[in-house]
Amino acid sequence: MGMLPIDSLEVGMVLANDVLDRTGRMLLGAGAELSQKHLTIFRTWGVVEADIAGIDYVNDESPLPAEVDPAALATAEEELQPLFSYAGTDHPALRELLRLAAIRRVQHGLR
Amino acid sequence: MAFADQPVYTVAWLVDRTSTVYSLPLFYERLNEAINHPRTSIDDIAKIITEDQGLTARLLRLANSPLFGWFGKVDSINKAVTIIGTQQLRDLALAASVMGVFTGIPPELMSMTSFWRHSVACGIIARTLATWRREPNVERFFVAGILHDIGQLMMATTIPPVVMELMQQSRSTKLPYHLTEAERLGFDHADAGGALLQSWKIPANIAEPVEHHHHPSRAAQFPLEAATIHLSDLICQAMDYGQTGEWCLPPLDTAAWERLGMSSHQLGTIIKQAEPQLEETFSILTEGV
Numbered sequence: 001m002g003m004l005p006i007d008s009l010e011v012g013m014v015l016a017n018d019v020l021d022r023t024g025r026m027l028l029g030a031g032a033e034l035s036q037k038h039l040t041i042f043r044t045w046g047v048v049e050a051d052i053a054g055i056d057y058v059n060d061e062s063p064l065p066a067e068v069d070p071a072a073l074a075t076a077e078e079e080l081q082p083l084f085s086y087a088g089t090d091h092p093a094l095r096e097l098l099r100l101a102a103i104r105r106v107q108h109g110l111r
Numbered sequence: 112m113a114f115a116d117q118p119v120y121t122v123a124w125l126v127d128r129t130s131t132v133y134s135l136p137l138f139y140e141r142l143n144e145a146i147n148h149p150r151t152s153i154d155d156i157a158k159i160i161t162e163d164q165g166l167t168a169r170l171l172r173l174a175n176s177p178l179f180g181w182f183g184k185v186d187s188i189n190k191a192v193t194i195i196g197t198q199q200l201r202d203l204a205l206a207a208s209v210m211g212v213f214t215g216i217p218p219e220l221m222s223m224t225s226f227w228r229h230s231v232a233c234g235i236i237a238r239t240l241a242t243w244r245r246e247p248n249v250e251r252f253f254v255a256g257i258l259h260d261i262g263q264l265m266m267a268t269t270i271p272p273v274v275m276e277l278m279q280q281s282r283s284t285k286l287p288y289h290l291t292e293a294e295r296l297g298f299d300h301a302d303a304g305g306a307l308l309q310s311w312k313i314p315a316n317i318a319e320p321v322e323h324h325h326h327p328s329r330a331a332q333f334p335l336e337a338a339t340i341h342l343s344d345l346i347c348q349a350m351d352y353g354q355t356g357e358w359c360l361p362p363l364d365t366a367a368w369e370r371l372g373m374s375s376h377q378l379g380t381i382i383k384q385a386e387p388q389l390e391e392t393f394s395i396l397t398e399g400v
Binding site: 005006046048049062080082083084085086087088091092093094095096097098100101104105 | 243285286287342345346348349350351358359360361362363365368373374375376377378379380382
């Protein structure tokens with residue numbers, strides 16, 4: 001099992017845990033197989049991630065936007081290192097911020 | 112100590128110096144008084160606001176901006192008060208007034224455009240976070256975000272040479288700016304800003320988060336607000352929305368992060384929601400500043 005961000009979920013994946021909305025209301029139970037309709041409903045209710053069965057690695061990164069080249073992203077992350085030098089990127093939130101900042105850098109051509 | 116011969120600066124001294132030169136427009140006090148008075152009507156409030164034409168125009172543009180999503184239907188302050196709410200409108204009026212208060216900062220020390228871009232962005236991100244959390248009155252988050260670095264402006268106007276030294280020292284030693292301030296002065300810009308807002312009698316739900324935006328866990332009364340501003344500040348630093356005296360990301364307070372109850376996957380969505388509002392809100396608020 002592994003927590004996947006909403007953009008990485010695919011039809012046919014099986015839930016390892018219940019999916020709740022932000023208020024704690026259950027949307028879909030563990031063991032259910034995801035359909036396109038489920039994904040739409042998750043998005044409607046602000047679900048950001050789901051625990052998927054049968055995934056032995058934790059890939060907690062959303063897929064890259066199509067126009068972002070992974071190599072350019074790596075360079076951008078490298079360039080942003082000084083900015084993150086004190087805060088570090090050990091915390092998942094900071095790691096994600098670095099990634100988002102690098103994506104923005106590539107998209108806006110701030111290189 | 113290389114700086115032993117320099118005068119010792121205190122927060123109280125800074126507040127005192129700032130208050131003799133800069134003050135909130137008298138009108139804010141009247142507005143606040145009117146709002147707190149139980150027998151005030153919406154007409155009374157609208158009357159006070161419309162006495163300041165510049166502010167009236169700015170508030171109306173704000174009310175019609177994507178921030179609220181009424182798209183040109185708010186054509187009078189009366190309507191704005193009814194739709195946005197009296198306290199919320201007071202908070203917005205506060206932000207709009209404070210932005211015009213600090214003038215005459217040398218551009219080589221700090222670019223005002225860049226400073227306010229960071230501040231307004233922080234306000235919008237904080238507001239978006241609060242909206243996502245379904246907090247009541249999200250405008251106070253917006254205003255606390257806009258004002259969170261006000262202490263930097265105080266210091267840039269009262270002790271510009273010291274600020275210049277602090278900035279250089281912070282960049283050469285690779286220590287975050289607020290920690291450099293704390294090391295050299297015994298307090299940082301957040302302490303100074305919080306104290307100024309208190310002396311201006313700004314409500315504690317705005318002043319306290321400003322004071323503790325670098326140490327949100329120390330906020331006794333409004334830890335959630337402080338945590339929100341703390342995270343928003345970090346997001347704005349990371350995403351390069353404008354710049355202040357700080358050159359790097361301040362350390363993340365993990366307890367504050369836990370308090371917000373967010374998943375890191377949420378950050379992208381929050382930024383995506385906030386980004387379209389940045390430019391327009393920024394131009395409305397800084398017009399004529």
